Amino acid sequence: MNKAILASFFMTLSLLTTNAQDIPHLKKTNNVTQLIVNNQPYLMIAGEVHNSSASTIEYMKPLFPKLKAMNLNSVFVTLAWEQFEPNEGVFDYTLVDAIIDNAKENNLKVCLLWFASWKNGESSYTPMWVKKDIKRFFRVKTKEGMEIETMSPFCEATKIADAKAFAALMKHIKEVDTEQTVILMQPQNEVGMFQDIDYNNVALDLFEKNVPTELMTYLKINRKHLNTYVSEAWSKYNFKTSGTWKEIFGDTPEAKAFFTTWQYATYINFVAKSGREQYNLPMMVNAWIVQKPEDLPGVYPNGGPVSRVMDIWKAAAPDVDIQSPDIYLENFKEIVAMYHREDNPLLIPESKAEVGRAFYAFGEHNAICFSPFGIEDAADNFVFTQSYELLNEVQHLIKKYQGTGKMRAVLQEADETYKDIYLGDYKIKVMYEKPNEPSFGIIIQTDTDEFIVIGMNMSIYFDSEVKNTIGYIGQVFEGKYENEKWVTTRMMNGDETYHNSRLRVFGRTFETSEDLVKNQKKEGEPDAYSPATKQKIVTPGIYKVITYKR
Template identity: 30%
Template sequence: MKILSYPPRMAYILAFFALVNIAVSCTPSTPEAEMPILVENEGRYALLVDGEPFFVFGGQSANSSTWPNMLPRVWSAIESMHANTLEIPIYWEQFEPEPGKYDYSIIQMVLDQARERDVRLVLLWFATWKNGSNHYMPQWMKNDAKKYPNLMNKEGRYVDSPSPHATAAMEADAGAFTEFMRYLKKADPGHTVIMVQVQNEPGSWYSVRDYCPAAQQLFEQPVPEALLKAEVLEQLNIPAGARGTWEEVFGKDADEYFHAWHVASYIEYVAAAGKAVNPLPMFVNAALRDPLTNPPATHYESGGPTDNVIPIWKAAAPSIDIVAPDIYLRGDETVLKVIELYARGDNALMVPEVGDHAKYLYKVIEKGIGFASFGIDTRWGGAAGDRPNPLAEDYKLLAPMAGKLAQWSFEGRIQSVVEPEEGDPSQRINLGDWEAVIRFGKGQRLDLLQDQQPQNRNGKAMIIKLDENEFLAVGTTCRFTFNPIGKNEGKNWQYLKVMEGYYEKGEFQMIRILNGDQTDWGGPYIGEIPTLLHFTLGVRE
């Protein structure tokens, strides 16, 4: 098992995960509280908070909501959707209104209010980049375009995107971010803040890269050695041993790769400075490209951590623990491909922004560490009863078992499926000596399923293997049944017990035992409200 970021008590981790070989690349934690950390084992990740696995059932506020008069609506939204974590921006323009003068009031207000509600925080540093632009830079920087320039396009015009080659801007950002992280270390010894996002969807929309004379001079120089390592080139489909200028090594992709390297290097400078004083886990979010069609870089935000340049980001920005997809793309094939591409052996899957994508929550629980709905205080309404967030029922059921789910995911016990958008509504999961069969649809009986398919196929299901014959299952608009396979193949079987329930304080609490009509017509059925079932299966010899 490998520990990323900085560890809590080493003996605790050893005992908790019952693993032996641990590689440590970090410094001791402070005595006040255990530092949130990422741990990795065989390509699976867990986020540890207070020394225990934690899954982020999150909600992100709208961009302009971190103000005193807006926060009541944010907290109302968090409460009504049953989230355990709020993602909320911190604005550079508010934090450093004059050079070297800092205003900590907003940060302290958010910390205090989160603690009152027992909600964790992921703070989003809106600074040099926000959606490819520099709109959150302080006004004193915006007024000095010569010192803090935007990038130049091929036609020689400046566009609305900051240049990653602006050293003065990079140093100013690093200075402010370091002060922000230093204040967090002092004001938050209990680690209400569990992660920090550095920038927001960095890159550029209006030019593939910066074409100013200074950038062009860099472009014509040899590619940095750190990017020419064999393992990096292999991931970029470039022959090992390639050397030369950007164009000589990367050909038609040279402009985009050059830009990605320098955007990532800029953010590495900022992140490393902040991490040196307060080593919380850090991530950068990505405005995605279509992962199925390989579009040109002019069609998406060039330079950010899109799937095709993740190896470049990993090489350029080692202080960034995670590159994270913001998922607004549509369609099962597309979204599931994004999840596959970002759940890498060298990258924990964290989804800090989604639209109304509740269908894919279980897939992220299976493979990742967190999931958050965007714009919770404006898109879904902030008061209880106002246009409920589509994740609210799932969060209500699952957030109380966030620690268990995070542990099971880390151990590889979870498998999930989504309802196919067309064709056969059934899905199957191999569980060793059992095969779970999940039939999606709104029919209350198996013989009615085909006639009562929902108009929108948004069903989902997740199964956790507790033991060889014992499973938890949760889903929406689906029916669960099982087939004996493996050593059980060909044998008669039956439900020994099926319980409906919930988790409280880490323990399963039974609501009722299901039997008769609730199990005999093709297995237990779950409607549009997610339900947790506990199965114990047996074969009759």
């Protein structure tokens, strides 16, 4: 072969390889999976806007500067199938282009939420041409024989139409998004049906057939590591390795749930794969999680990626990278522990806007993302916006220490009063202060006897774990990071640390002067107004602690 042609061939191959690596992707290093954007680890300090906030250009345009002012670096935004493909085969790119342009103007990255066949177990975002054609696009059927408005996951026509639209979307994003504004995709939202099984004939016939070989192979290979819900259901029938759904799992709610889950997961995997063939961005799905342990499938959307059936999803949907919980319940720490697995990094697309959850997710579970829902509603939450600013300030540390075993996090829940953690030679006792206020933080061991503590409302003690030695605090510095460099703003001793007996994590205090107007209307009395007052607001702070042993 001519040397010039050969050189050109290898140059082209190199460019193709580089381009594949340059697009946003997931990378596992140091036992942690990170999202890589522009060839650097990226933390999504994010929020999800309300469902209709990007439904018009006029409504979304003033929203993006507000999100940037809240110190977000990423935003989850909806794109509805009904607006993207209003007529079959006719694609309208107006909204997706506007989302990308507005995000780019405000230096925000985007996870695009594809509201298509389902959203929250319903199908209100499908185009009218799909909704009206009930023969071609058939629905879920109830036990009583009624067809409801929810699209059936057993309908091939709906799956193919959804996938065609999603592929067109991904192709367009690849063509126009040259600056990697869109970094993540979510095909569908909180899928599942509010019943035990789809009672249409297609589904009932499939339920009598053998469990797919791909699922049985997965279960056999991962038998020792399966979720308890799946493992116990399988064990009741002696871990049988072939047969129908009923023969392997019994004629039980679990068998119907696994069957339904398999169908939703394979459907969405088909959609995700169709999109990835056009533009290979990371894909995630989210779950309307189980609300109570005793809830049967169908009380919550049956078929979605709830923690009980994560293994079914892993077997059925290899083109979906991450299964994610939407967390509005109070037991946040328990839920994230269910979803953070070796094969499933933690990504939280919806939550309450309780910012301590973000610190805990990033610091304790190496999360890729934390994103409260309806984020624009928190625009006036000063503690939240300042906390997000601090997360941006320290994200270089979080990314550096993810997966190293040198970073831990704490979060007070319910009536908890303390937490013991261990880093290096030290047992670190964290006492939660001010029980009616948020108490949380991240602790990073940056050297043998040096720690960075980020948070608020805690007292922390450092005890030596080395035999015949006692641990002491030598010095405490309050400070900040400027361009990733530590700057001391105060050296703390005396009353501030009780002479270095503990680290007192006060947080940063802001003093604002504002008129607090209260209209006290009482019968027979004139209106009365309170005078201007001073108000102190505490937000998380950063501390450097130097310890020693003797």
